[in-house]
Amino acid sequence: AQSVTQLDSQVPVFEEAPVELRCNYSSSVSVYLFWYVQYPNQGLQLLLKYLSGSTLVKGINGFEAEFNKSQTSFHLRKPSVHISDTAEYFCAVEKAGSGGYQKVTFGIGTKLQVIP
Amino acid sequence: GAVVSQHPSRVICKSGTSVKIECRSLDFQATTMFWYRQFPKQSLMLMATSNEGSKATYEQGVEKDKFLINHASLTLSTLTVTSAHPEDSSFYICSARDLSGGYEQYFGPGTRLTVT
Numbered sequence: 001a002q003s004v005t006q007l008d009s010q011v012p013v014f015e016e017a018p019v020e021l022r023c024n025y026s027s028s029v030s031v032y033l034f035w036y037v038q039y040p041n042q043g044l045q046l047l048l049k050y051l052s053g054s055t056l057v058k059g060i061n062g063f064e065a066e067f068n069k070s071q072t073s074f075h076l077r078k079p080s081v082h083i084s085d086t087a088e089y090f091c092a093v094e095k096a097g098s099g100g101y102q103k104v105t106f107g108i109g110t111k112l113q114v115i116p
Numbered sequence: 117g118a119v120v121s122q123h124p125s126r127v128i129c130k131s132g133t134s135v136k137i138e139c140r141s142l143d144f145q146a147t148t149m150f151w152y153r154q155f156p157k158q159s160l161m162l163m164a165t166s167n168e169g170s171k172a173t174y175e176q177g178v179e180k181d182k183f184l185i186n187h188a189s190l191t192l193s194t195l196t197v198t199s200a201h202p203e204d205s206s207f208y209i210c211s212a213r214d215l216s217g218g219y220e221q222y223f224g225p226g227t228r229l230t231v232t
Contacts, residue, residue, distance in 0.1 A: 036223075043120075043209050043223035044160075090159060103150070103175075104221060108159045 002027040002093045006107035013081055014115050021076040021110045023065075023091030030096035033074040034104070035065055038088045047089075050074065051096075061085070086114045118144045118214050122224035129200055129231055137195045137227045139210030145190040146212035150221065151183075154207040166193045200231040 003026045013019045025031060032051050036044040048059025055067040065076045074091060091107040119142040129135050139149055147168050152160040164174045164185050172185035182204075184196040193212075197204055207228055211221040 034220075041207075041226065041228065043122075043225045044211075044221075045223070046220050049220065103162050103165060106159045109157075 002031060002095060002105050004091050004093050004105055004107035006091055006110050008110050009108070010111045010113065012113045012115055015083055016080050018079050019077065019081050019085075019112065021089050021091075021112065023074045023076065023107060025072050025074065025091075025093045027072075027093065027095070032094045032096050033065075033067060034092040034094070035059065035063070035074070035076050036090045036092060036106075037061075038090065038109075040087075044090065047076070081112070081114050083114050083116060085112060087112060118142075118212075118220075118222045120146075120210065120212050120222045120224040122208075122210055122227050124227060125225060126228045127230070129229070131201055131231055132199055134196055134198045135200055135229060137197075137208055137210075137229075139193045139195070139212070139224050141191045141212045141214075141222070144212075144214040144222075146193075146214065147190065149187060149193040149210055149212045151185060151193070151195050152209045152211070154209060154226075160209060163195075197229065200229070202231045205229055205231045 005024045007022045034049045035047040038044045048057045050057045050067045058064045063078050088109045090109045092104045094104045095102050121140045123138045149166040151163045163178045164172045166172045166185050166187040168187045174180045187193040209226045211223045
């Protein structure tokens, strides 16, 4: 089974400052990794995903993440945050090669609070 | 991108009644849909995996007789909360996969259920 750990429940950061949201996973097999964003009372929106290939993945809204297999991490970064980035961010993992039928395991989420 | 809709967005019902929530994939066919429950300030908990034309697969601890799932077509899955109680009040989110590519899960906007 796969598991995800998001070490920070809340991350406050000033507007235009850089931010990193940490995610570590545990799995005995190859995995796919995802970051989702959730705005209040809304569903989740995919920010980016790692399936294979380049370990540096770029997503929407200026976010990027780097897959580090040796450290089993998939940290999310943005060089300069905006007020509109205030939201809950979820890291997720899925067993690779599942054909889309396996469940995705989500982390507990990190609330990013951008301070004006 | 692909769109998943949920209806209703909010529902208030009395204890003991049943509530049906619909999840539709609007512009793609979804062989598999997922139903999640999200408690305040917590992650998404997978309740069940819904496969078109077959019985849903429920996660451990989820009462299948209480949370009835029907996936009658490739674009519609329904979740019925039977004999609802206040402890069933929660945010319910569905997702669907477009298996034609990407492995992305497309999430519905969620349904806020309040049982009084």
